[in-house]
Amino acid sequence: MAFKLKEEALKPERLTGGHRMCAGCGAPVVVRAVLRALKAEDQAVICSATGCLEVSTFMYPYTAWNDSFIHSAFENAGATISGAEAAYKAMKKKGKLPADQTIKFIAFGGDGGTYDIGLQSLSGAMERGHDMVYVCYDNGAYMNTGIQRSSATPRFADTTTSPAGSSVPGKQQQRKDLTAIMAAHHLPYVAQTAPLGSKHGGFKDLHEKAEKAIYTEGACFLNVLAPCPRGWRYDTPKLLEMTDIAVDTCVWPLYEIVDGKLTLSYIPKEKKPVEEYLKAQGRFRHVFKKGNEWMIEEIQKEVDRTWEDLLNRNETK
Amino acid sequence: MKKINWDLNNISWKDITPGGIVEVPGSASDTITGEWRSDKPIWDKDKCKQCLICFPVCPDSSINVSEGKMVGIDYDHCKGCGICANQCPFGAIEMVREG
Amino acid sequence: MGKRDRLSGNEAVAVAMRQINPDVVAAFPITPSTEVPQYFAAFANDGLVDTEFVPVESEHSAMSACIGAEAAGARTMTATSANGLAYMWEMLYIAASSRLPIVLAAVNRALSGPINIHNDHSDTMGARDSGWVQLYGETNQEAYDNFIMAVKIAEHPDVCLPVMDCYDGFITSHSVEVIELLDDQDVKNFVGEYKPKAYLNNPNGKVSMGPLDMPAYYFEHKRQQAEAMKNAKRVILEVSEEFYKLTGRKYGLFEEYKMEDAEVAIVLLNSTAGTAKAVVDELRSKGVKAGLIKIRVFRPFPVDEIVAALKGLKAVAVMDKADGFNGAGGPLFTDITSALYGKADVKVINYIYGLGGRDVRTDDIEVVYDELLKIAETGSVKSVYNYLGIKE
Ligand SMILES: Cc1ncc(C[n+]2csc(CCOP(=O)(O)OP(=O)(O)O)c2C)c(N)n1
Ligand code: SF4
Numbered sequence: 144m145a146f147k148l149k150e151e152a153l154k155p156e157r158l159t160g161g162h163r164m165c166a167g168c169g170a171p172v173v174v175r176a177v178l179r180a181l182k183a184e185d186q187a188v189i190c191s192a193t194g195c196l197e198v199s200t201f202m203y204p205y206t207a208w209n210d211s212f213i214h215s216a217f218e219n220a221g222a223t224i225s226g227a228e229a230a231y232k233a234m235k236k237k238g239k240l241p242a243d244q245t246i247k248f249i250a251f252g253g254d255g256g257t258y259d260i261g262l263q264s265l266s267g268a269m270e271r272g273h274d275m276v277y278v279c280y281d282n283g284a285y286m287n288t289g290i291q292r293s294s295a296t297p298r299f300a301d302t303t304t305s306p307a308g309s310s311v312p313g314k315q316q317q318r319k320d321l322t323a324i325m326a327a328h329h330l331p332y333v334a335q336t337a338p339l340g341s342k343h344g345g346f347k348d349l350h351e352k353a354e355k356a357i358y359t360e361g362a363c364f365l366n367v368l369a370p371c372p373r374g375w376r377y378d379t380p381k382l383l384e385m386t387d388i389a390v391d392t393c394v395w396p397l398y399e400i401v402d403g404k405l406t407l408s409y410i411p412k413e414k415k416p417v418e419e420y421l422k423a424q425g426r427f428r429h430v431f432k433k434g435n436e437w438m439i440e441e442i443q444k445e446v447d448r449t450w451e452d453l454l455n456r457n458e459t460k
Numbered sequence: 461m462k463k464i465n466w467d468l469n470n471i472s473w474k475d476i477t478p479g480g481i482v483e484v485p486g487s488a489s490d491t492i493t494g495e496w497r498s499d500k501p502i503w504d505k506d507k508c509k510q511c512l513i514c515f516p517v518c519p520d521s522s523i524n525v526s527e528g529k530m531v532g533i534d535y536d537h538c539k540g541c542g543i544c545a546n547q548c549p550f551g552a553i554e555m556v557r558e559g
Numbered sequence: 560m561g562k563r564d565r566l567s568g569n570e571a572v573a574v575a576m577r578q579i580n581p582d583v584v585a586a587f588p589i590t591p592s593t594e595v596p597q598y599f600a601a602f603a604n605d606g607l608v609d610t611e612f613v614p615v616e617s618e619h620s621a622m623s624a625c626i627g628a629e630a631a632g633a634r635t636m637t638a639t640s641a642n643g644l645a646y647m648w649e650m651l652y653i654a655a656s657s658r659l660p661i662v663l664a665a666v667n668r669a670l671s672g673p674i675n676i677h678n679d680h681s682d683t684m685g686a687r688d689s690g691w692v693q694l695y696g697e698t699n700q701e702a703y704d705n706f707i708m709a710v711k712i713a714e715h716p717d718v719c720l721p722v723m724d725c726y727d728g729f730i731t732s733h734s735v736e737v738i739e740l741l742d743d744q745d746v747k748n749f750v751g752e753y754k755p756k757a758y759l760n761n762p763n764g765k766v767s768m769g770p771l772d773m774p775a776y777y778f779e780h781k782r783q784q785a786e787a788m789k790n791a792k793r794v795i796l797e798v799s800e801e802f803y804k805l806t807g808r809k810y811g812l813f814e815e816y817k818m819e820d821a822e823v824a825i826v827l828l829n830s831t832a833g834t835a836k837a838v839v840d841e842l843r844s845k846g847v848k849a850g851l852i853k854i855r856v857f858r859p860f861p862v863d864e865i866v867a868a869l870k871g872l873k874a875v876a877v878m879d880k881a882d883g884f885n886g887a888g889g890p891l892f893t894d895i896t897s898a899l900y901g902k903a904d905v906k907v908i909n910y911i912y913g914l915g916g917r918d919v920r921t922d923d924i925e926v927v928y929d930e931l932l933k934i935a936e937t938g939s940v941k942s943v944y945n946y947l948g949i950k951e
């Protein structure tokens with residue numbers, strides 16, 4: 144299971160270049176990392192919800208997917224992939240597929256397609272326990288339609304439907320805790336992760352969690368932070384600086400829940416103040432205006448509370 | 461070599477693939493996204509220590525790796541985001557303005 | 560050969576499903592179609608089929624799972640009614656445009672609001688432009704037969720479109736009739752094995768499905784879809800002929816009842832045909848040249864054949880069990896009149912009837928024929944767009 148980049152680099156690439164995501168987008172980095180956790184000999188059927196990832200990776204007749212791929216709509220990646228998985232079971236049972244053929248079923252959805260409009264379909268698929276992995280690439284807004292707020296958008300972020308106005312300063316609500324909602328489905332494996340810089344072990348955390356999710360039987364869920372330089376407003380080279388600071392401030396805690404048992408994957412020696420996360424991104428610029436200090440305090444309080452809660456639930460101390 | 465070899469501009473409705481199905485995996489590699497680039501990563505082979513850190517960080521699968529070794533950059537698809545240069549611990553990738 | 564049995568329409572369709580033994584059935588309960596997945600779940604859990612039964616959490620997911628399954632290479636089916644069909648709406652279009660031959664038992668029920676569980680056709684009429692082939696049936700036997708034929712029509716390489724088997728909620732779905740069942744083996748042979756050309760789970764060829772389609776190609780894809788719908792007419796007739804050879808039961812694009820020398824006629828869908836035929840018989844016994852056309856194939860719409868059948872009639876009433884709310888007439892009326900336009904000079908009037916399960920009796924149908932006879936006599940139409948049996 145140990146992550147050896149050299150060995151992983153020998154595997155065939157499953158997402159080709161030539162897709163149309165923006166330069167520096169976090170989503171394809173996440174997708175590549177998840178798919179790299181597949182055994183080279185295993186076939187995959189991949190589904191994507193409508194969103195930046197889907198419209199950019201499969202514009203007729205150009206598909207960036209080297210595996211079988213299906214998109215059908217925005218809110219139904221969970222249901223769509225569950226149908227493909229049911230087909231696999233039936234076809235195996237009827238001898239329509241070779242007995243030794245392994246196909247893994249993986250769905251990707253943005254935060255909009257997962258936390259919001261696709262939540263019902265996802266919940267249904269997870270509850271039914273199809274042998275599949277659902278991966279949310281969370282960039283904290285509906286990026287494809289022009290950076291509108293979602294229930295994953297952090298509090299006070301400036302988006303096009305929660306603009307930082309003079310009387311309402313950005314999004315008013317706290318993020319929904321989707322990973323907890325998924326854990327409440329009693330799934331065999333649920334994890335929160337991100338692609339990280341070398342000081343955090345690079346892609347080890349994401350790779351190992353993806354591997355566990357793919358090769359644990361049943362419905363598994365990954366919530367992966369996938370920064371969007373356009374919506375977050377930072378310079379493209381800094382992708383992994385964004386995720387590094389998100390985990391060092393505990394804005395995006397890394398953990399996994401195996402059969403209900405929660406383990407924090409990373410506990411920073413010294414938790415950094417949220418300012419460091421906020422100041423790196425243009426969408427939070429207004430919280431640094433004079434008189435808005437209370438916003439930063441509020442965000443810090445929320446982060447502290449969720450982090451404390453996770454520390455208390457951490458079963459591997 | 462192009463993966464899709466039909467006449468894209470003149471394909472008849474009779475010949476187009478039903479429902480938009482594409483039976484050519486990875487056909488997007490025909491699309492040259494290198495043209496989007498304003499900065500270009502230049503790899504310095506001599507400085508490179510073959511740690512491969514640049515390989516997974518690329519959103520465009522544009523770090524060419526062969527037999528476990530970094531061998532160059534796929535300029536057909538690299539969009540010049542600079543993540544590889546930012547993450548290379550040995551300063552072996554430098555971003556320069558596209559000429 | 561087959562055996563006779565007493566079955567409700569839903570049970571008959573569920574039996575057809577068992578005999579077909581599809582790969583995947585994904586469904587969600589809604590009156591009056593609920594019994595179909597219920598019976599089928601029992602077949603599955605009793606090991607009578609090899610099907611993966613997916614009890615989804617909504618109809619949107621039912622159609623989405625059907626799409627995923629069919630795309631993956633599985634013969635897939637479902638059942639629904641009214642709000643369930645409306646909730647699938649987005650996915651109906653995607654199933655058709657993705658050219659996936661899914662079969663759906665559409666048990667007709669009034670679409671909300673106000674909520675009403677009884678029969679009319681507002682649900683499937685709302686889906687008439689979704690790109691699905693729509694077959695309608697009067698009796699339990701027809702619902703059963705159409706369901707079996709639907710598989711073959713949908714999967715035909717010249718069609719590759721999803722098919723709805725539409726039959727009336729409660730009137731057909733719940734009433735028990737004696738019907739002729741095919742032998743399991745005959746059904747199996749008739750539908751054959753599903754062999755899609757390209758599919759997700761194919762170990763020997765990877766495919767991408769459901770692209771973003773830009774103006775450069777979208778139009779061609781739609782044109783191709785339109786051709787498939789045109790082809791469906793021929794294929795339906797071929798499959799029906801094959802079915803006739805197997806069973807002796809003959810099906811066309813529509814049924815003509817006492818039309819040979821008819822001067823006035825009613826055109827309608829589904830179970831009301833039974834009531835209307837009784838009125839035709841009654842009128843015939845009095846020497847009135849009345850006839851009836853019961854549409855079986857509503858999508859594709861049999862334009863030329865309808866013109867041929869109605870040409871020369873003195874007056875025709877189209878009965879719609881759904882209003883289209885265009886302020887001028889129901890959907891069947893609109894299609895019939897546009898078919899006739901420029902090809903036959905026939906006086907056509909429209910009756911909206913039976914909405915939300917309002918009873919339609921022989922007296923109501925008599926009112927319609929009376930009106931037709933008046934038009935035939937005077938040559939003048941008083942009112943084109945009418946509500947039949949409404950409390951004034
Ligand atoms: C039913 C439906 N409603 C709305 C849309 C428009 N739409 C397409 S993608 C999208 C937002 C996607 O957001 P997210 O899931 O977060 O993915 P991202 O684009 O951020 O990667 C929206 C609103 C749609 N395609 N379908
Ligand atoms: S808008 Fe953001 S999420 Fe979408 S492709 Fe661009 S960088 Fe990626």
Ligand code: SF4
Nearest residue numbers: 508509511512514548
């Ligand atoms: S990260 Fe730098 S040193 Fe490492 S392989 Fe890439 S170019 Fe070479």
Ligand code: SF4
Nearest residue numbers: 518538539541542544
């Ligand atoms: S600049 Fe960006 S796209 Fe180009 S090779 Fe480096 S990481 Fe990949």
Ligand SMILES: [Mg+2]
Nearest residue numbers: 253254284286
């Ligand atoms: Mg998003």
